[in-house]
Amino acid sequence: MKSLVWLRRDMRLKDQMALSYATQNSDEVYLAFVFDKVILDKLEDRKDHRLYFIYKTLEKLNEFLSKKNAGIYLLHGDPIDEIPKLAHKLKVERVCVNRDYEQYAKDRDSKVEKKLKDLSIEMLSFKDQVIFESSEILTGDGNFYKVFTPYKNSWLKELEKKEDAFSIRPVNVSKITYKNIKGYSKNITLDELGFEEADNIKKRDVNPSKTLKEFLKRIDRYHEDRDFPALDSTSHLSVYLRFGNISIRELVRSVRPTDTEGKKVWLSELVWRDFYSGFLDVHNNIENESYKYGSVEWDNDPKLIKAWKEGRTGVPIVDAGMRQLNQTGWMHNRVRMIVGSYLTKILQVDWRIGEKYFGEKLIDYDLASNNGGWQWCSSTGTDAAPYFRIFNPYRQSERFDKDAKYIKKFVPELEKLPPKYIHEPLKITEDIEKKFGIELDKDYPRPVADYKSNREKSIKMFKEASNA
Numbered sequence: 001m002k003s004l005v006w007l008r009r010d011m012r013l014k015d016q017m018a019l020s021y022a023t024q025n026s027d028e029v030y031l032a033f034v035f036d037k038v039i040l041d042k043l044e045d046r047k048d049h050r051l052y053f054i055y056k057t058l059e060k061l062n063e064f065l066s067k068k069n070a071g072i073y074l075l076h077g078d079p080i081d082e083i084p085k086l087a088h089k090l091k092v093e094r095v096c097v098n099r100d101y102e103q104y105a106k107d108r109d110s111k112v113e114k115k116l117k118d119l120s121i122e123m124l125s126f127k128d129q130v131i132f133e134s135s136e137i138l139t140g141d142g143n144f145y146k147v148f149t150p151y152k153n154s155w156l157k158e159l160e161k162k163e164d165a166f167s168i169r170p171v172n173v174s175k176i177t178y179k180n181i182k183g184y185s186k187n188i189t190l191d192e193l194g195f196e197e198a199d200n201i202k203k204r205d206v207n208p209s210k211t212l213k214e215f216l217k218r219i220d221r222y223h224e225d226r227d228f229p230a231l232d233s234t235s236h237l238s239v240y241l242r243f244g245n246i247s248i249r250e251l252v253r254s255v256r257p258t259d260t261e262g263k264k265v266w267l268s269e270l271v272w273r274d275f276y277s278g279f280l281d282v283h284n285n286i287e288n289e290s291y292k293y294g295s296v297e298w299d300n301d302p303k304l305i306k307a308w309k310e311g312r313t314g315v316p317i318v319d320a321g322m323r324q325l326n327q328t329g330w331m332h333n334r335v336r337m338i339v340g341s342y343l344t345k346i347l348q349v350d351w352r353i354g355e356k357y358f359g360e361k362l363i364d365y366d367l368a369s370n371n372g373g374w375q376w377c378s379s380t381g382t383d384a385a386p387y388f389r390i391f392n393p394y395r396q397s398e399r400f401d402k403d404a405k406y407i408k409k410f411v412p413e414l415e416k417l418p419p420k421y422i423h424e425p426l427k428i429t430e431d432i433e434k435k436f437g438i439e440l441d442k443d444y445p446r447p448v449a450d451y452k453s454n455r456e457k458s459i460k461m462f463k464e465a466s467n468a
């Protein structure tokens, strides 16, 4: 039996379901990855750091496999054509994949499966990306949960019941092989893909081991430190989870026994990931539609959108977050919530605009979690923040960045000011400007929107939408 494993968001050689199955049940296993032209054409930045991350990951895997006379075929095109073509050329009986729950991927996979069937090749799919899929954690009525806490409780119970939820048979790497076929290669250059090397500040080590090891040393403080962006105490594992450089099962195993508050709280973050993945799987329409309050009429003022994107709103914590995103391709979770709430509730901009911008910039961009996060911030989602509970960015700033260390890092023009003025530059009088040598408007903008009146306006907007 010969199998082809088509890698997608599971780019690793251990603890990988499709690969484990294929290597345990075949004599020869081939590997392939397709740089999907449809997706690549949508990327605006020729130095896109996600593309670069994928590219480097595959390069590293190929380096390793080459020593074993094996390798990954790197294809560039439409997977719907490329995978059946390669499977046919390799004369495999089976193509193995790990399931992807985004609508685009589901449509793509069913087309590939159909084409393979016409060639008498079977396609097998596996659960790999999550601990529990949408059909595994259900309410008493047999539906997917709408509220996180009962979902989490059910998820945790299921984990205790099903020890096999995070166990897996090992991958037998010796079964992986490669044969030269005309027109196919393990090598492809960035140039051939139409891309360039990412900027240094946006590059990530593609091997997650060091990041995980470092994080496990501080995990027991996670519940206390995670909300303070200056401490930068969260795991930074999101990019590895996104592209599958690390297995979700390995992470769950690494926090067992879940005997400290830090581990418990971190595990529930992983549960949020399953929750949003399952929710998107069941409610495909939320990709483009508000789950609730669909009739809210957003202002979408282009000037305000531009100021927000550039980190020039005059609200330092918001600007620091947006500049962190623009400069590094990542943003701290607490600050994601602050900038998301500010864009939708204070600037009255449609969450889809913020979501799209995050989609362009985040190294860990993941449709399900990003959509979930944005619909949470804008109160339009499932189990979202109630519409009248609006983050006050000034209080958030005082509370979570007391000494303004995080803000100073990304908004250095405010560096000389004492924290109380950094949290709320509206308090800066002419005397303060002179004393600290800063000039509002010239050095740093005044707020582009009035917090108090816009907050009231938002509440009204949502009230109207809820009566609509």
Ligand SMILES: Cc1cc2nc3c(=O)[nH]c(=O)nc-3n(C[C@H](O)[C@H](O)[C@H](O)COP(=O)(O)OP(=O)(O)OC[C@H]3O[C@@H](n4cnc5c(N)ncnc54)[C@H](O)[C@@H]3O)c2cc1C
Pocket (backbone or CB within 6 Å): 226, 234, 235, 236, 237, 238, 239, 241, 242, 269, 270, 272, 273, 276, 331, 332, 333, 334, 336, 337, 340, 358, 362, 364, 365, 366, 367, 369, 370, 371, 372, 373, 374, 377
């Ligand atoms: C508006 C908004 C947009 C977001 N967009 C994304 C996104 O595109 N991709 C993404 O992975 N996360 C997204 N998140 C969730 C969260 O901000 C990131 O997962 C987290 O900041 C990544 O950093 P970390 O790995 O250090 O997280 P940690 O705090 O160490 O958490 C561990 C892991 O748990 C998962 N996780 C944590 N928080 C959440 C959450 N709220 N929802 C779902 N999964 C979570 C992630 O996989 C994360 O890597 C978004 C949140 C908001 C509010």
